[in-house]
Amino acid sequence: MKSVSPGSRREWSVLAVGIIWVLLYFGAVIVLRKPDLVAWQKVTVALVPIPPFVVFILSVISQIRSMDELERRVHLEALAIAYPIAIVLLMTLGLLEQAIGLSPDDWSYRHVWPYLPFFYFVGLAFARRRYR
Amino acid sequence: MRNRLRVLRAENNWSQAEVAERLGVSRQTVNAIETGKYEPSLTLAFKMALLFNKRIEDIFQPDESELRKVKTQ
Numbered sequence: 001m002k003s004v005s006p007g008s009r010r011e012w013s014v015l016a017v018g019i020i021w022v023l024l025y026f027g028a029v030i031v032l033r034k035p036d037l038v039a040w041q042k043v044t045v046a047l048v049p050i051p052p053f054v055v056f057i058l059s060v061i062s063q064i065r066s067m068d069e070l071e072r073r074v075h076l077e078a079l080a081i082a083y084p085i086a087i088v089l090l091m092t093l094g095l096l097e098q099a100i101g102l103s104p105d106d107w108s109y110r111h112v113w114p115y116l117p118f119f120y121f122v123g124l125a126f127a128r129r130r131y132r
Numbered sequence: 133m134r135n136r137l138r139v140l141r142a143e144n145n146w147s148q149a150e151v152a153e154r155l156g157v158s159r160q161t162v163n164a165i166e167t168g169k170y171e172p173s174l175t176l177a178f179k180m181a182l183l184f185n186k187r188i189e190d191i192f193q194p195d196e197s198e199l200r201k202v203k204t205q
Contacts, residue, residue, distance in 0.1 A: 068157040131164040
């Protein structure tokens with residue numbers, strides 16, 4: 001029987017916690033569309049995805065600590081690419097909001113935040129390609 | 133920085149994966165060092181020296197142009 005390495009087990013646990021977090025997030029989005037919820041219920045539902053997200057972040061940190069030095073550098077470079085892109089996006093949206101008044105139905109926080117992990121994965125692809 | 137990792141690996145008849153396992157790094161890391169895309173930390177360089185029973189300077193040779201930039205006076 002093939003044994004599962006600790007690194008592989010850690011990757012699967014990160015993926016599993018990540019999936020739980022994403023499912024809870026979209027569950028919260030669906031539940032918050034119901035008009036019959038009172039304010040405290042809405043706030044509670046909105047905060048539900050936070051605990052699994054904290055576990056997700058902790059498991060990602062744990063996985064990064066277990067990586068070798070090149071893999072850590074790749075993730076650092078991915079952040080170095082993603083962070084300025086995120087700043088430019090938020091700055092531009094802020095200026096456009098001032099200039100033409102962006103619609104919150106298209107450009108609120110809930111629409112913009114998925115771009116941030118997307119930028120990270122773009123950065124990761126660039127960084128991995130450099131050392132391939 | 134130039135290195136003789138590929139030569140030393142061939143002399144020992146080891147694959148990149150074997151060297152990676154012995155050093156406790158990924159195969160991609162060994163490949164990136166071999167191809168000169170990545171310069172290892174001092175710790176990893178010492179591990180390589182230990183693995184191949186060589187001195188660090190027998191494995192890695194700095195570019196002369198880089199050395200000339202050092203102001204010794």
